[in-house]
Amino acid sequence: MARTVWDSSVGKKTVMAVSGLIMLSYLVVHMLGNLKIFFGSDEFNGYAHWLRTIGEPFMHYEWTLWLVRIVLVVAVIAHGVSAYQLSRRDIKARPSKYVHKKPRASYATRTMRWGGIILALFIVWHILDLTTGTVHSGGFQEGRPYQNVVDTFSTWYGNTIYIVAVLAVGMHIRHGFWSAAQTLGAGSRARDRALKAVANVLALVLTCGFLAVPVGVMTGVVS
Amino acid sequence: MKLTLRVWRQKNADAEGAMSTYEVDNISSDMSFLEMLDTLNEELILRGEDPVAFDHDCREGICGACSLVINGDAHGPERTTTCQLHMRSFKDGDTIDIEPWRAAAFPVIKDLVVDRSAFDRIIQAGGYITAPTGSAPEAHATPVPKPDADLAFEHAECIGCGACVAACPNGAAMLFTSAKVNHLNVLPQGAPERETRVLDMVAQMDEEGFGGCTLTGECATACPKGIPLVSITGMNKEWLRATRKVKR
The missing domain is CATH 1.10.1060.10 (Alpha-helical ferredoxin)
Known part of the structure; x- marks a missing residue:
């Protein structure tokens, strides 16, 4: 069965849908967690510490966190590899363009591929910036995420990269969530408007939620 | 109606194709799009040129043979088949681009005819x-x-x-x-x-x-x-x- 799924264009699209939904549900939690920054340094740093102690004493320190990370890495790779292979197939299936060109599909639909590439690059930067601290501006302090976040959003490039990525993720979800529903066979005529509305609300809420943090730092609400 | 047509011409499956420009005159708005192409082809034959090859059969919108991308739209601007598209959908003096279906799985055989x-x-x-x-x-x-x-x-x-x-x-x-x-x-x-x-x-x-x-x-x-x-x-x-x- 796994072979049938992976070898088929419809099956590979299913892999994209499922991995996309896994990442989407993570993003919702991530966004909500980020907003704790507005309750001050102690609460935010305490929340970050709690993330490492989830499941204790059954789980060891950071085990749950690593479990989540592994699931996410698998989802990102599955999503990326199937997107790459499907895109290759799509481009090959339409080798010659029409001479008479027309604007097609919505902006969110047309930018799925570039948006995905932007997001993949962003994830790398984001981890190097705020998880490992490798490319962090100023002194990165392990266990002091509040200060690290303020540092990142005190630089023009930190804000720019982040805002571009957040807008890209919003667009990606707008088309992606609804598409995933169609791919998994959950869409129907009766449900179509509701699904599109949920996709738009999810995209908007996530975009605004994620943007709140850099905007908070820029306006001095978080410092 | 007087129209300028830019039509995809391709000798055979292996040949390089290109858009060619033709002028057609005395087109009635009651003509179907295919009848307009018939008019063009009659002129081409009289001039001793190769007529434009295109697929058509029933001309009633039920067989699925006709297949033209007109101004970038499959079957043209109306939601119907090319044979049921009428020239009243166009204006006098219009330039119309006519291309074959484009897909790797539908190779062009000649001009506007593809292998489906x-x-x-x-x-x-x-x-x-x-x-x-x-x-x-x-x-x-x-x-x-x-x-x-x-x-x-x-x-x-x-x-x-x-x-x-x-x-x-x-x-x-x-x-x-x-x-x-x-x-x-x-x-x-x-x-x-x-x-x-x-x-x-x-x-x-x-x-x-x-x-x-x-x-x-x-x-x-x-x-x-x-x-x-x-x-x-x-x-x-x-x-x-x-x-x-x-x-x-």
Whole structure:
């Protein structure tokens, strides 16, 4: 069965849908967690510490966190590899363009591929910036995420990269969530408007939620 | 009406093609688009030139033979087949671009004619029912619930013209295949091959080199018979169900 799924264009699209939904549900939690920054340094740093102690004493320190990370890495790779292979197939299936060109599909639909590439690059930067601290501006302090976040959003490039990525993720979800529903066979005529509305609300809420943090730092609400 | 036509001319499958410009005059707004092309071809023949090759058959909008991308739209600006498109949809002095269906799985044979036999092979893979043939059975022998009959009929409207493939930025045949799958899978007559039908037809579709679905919705917009985009969702659902049920 796994072979049938992976070898088929419809099956590979299913892999994209499922991995996309896994990442989407993570993003919702991530966004909500980020907003704790507005309750001050102690609460935010305490929340970050709690993330490492989830499941204790059954789980060891950071085990749950690593479990989540592994699931996410698998989802990102599955999503990326199937997107790459499907895109290759799509481009090959339409080798010659029409001479008479027309604007097609919505902006969110047309930018799925570039948006995905932007997001993949962003994830790398984001981890190097705020998880490992490798490319962090100023002194990165392990266990002091509040200060690290303020540092990142005190630089023009930190804000720019982040805002571009957040807008890209919003667009990606707008088309992606609804598409995933169609791919998994959950869409129907009766449900179509509701699904599109949920996709738009999810995209908007996530975009605004994620943007709140850099905007908070820029306006001095978080410092 | 006086029109400028820019038509894709290509000698054969291996030749390089290009757009050629022609002027046509005395076009009546009551003419169909194909009759307008007939007028052009008569002139070309009189001038001793090679007429423009294009597919057509019934000219009633039911056979699915005609296949032109007109000003970037499969079957032109109206939601119908090219043969049922009339020149009243255009204005005097218009320039009209006429191109063949574009997809790797639909290679150009000559000018505006493409080879659509990939569709036939998708049908051969599962677009049929194993029923005893002969005289038509009594209509009430197999009861079909009304909503199912309506759904099947809606999808049975597909004439296999390939406009969905032509309009799709990925050259995908998802709408065509899903129309056939939904049409037969919803009916009791199609039940014995319900799983193998969708698996085999999707596999054949992939093998023919059609692209995948990115849900742009271009196919459903172009479809002259109004097969809805949700048809693809229905096929995805059938495919996932079949993958779970059938051990391969």
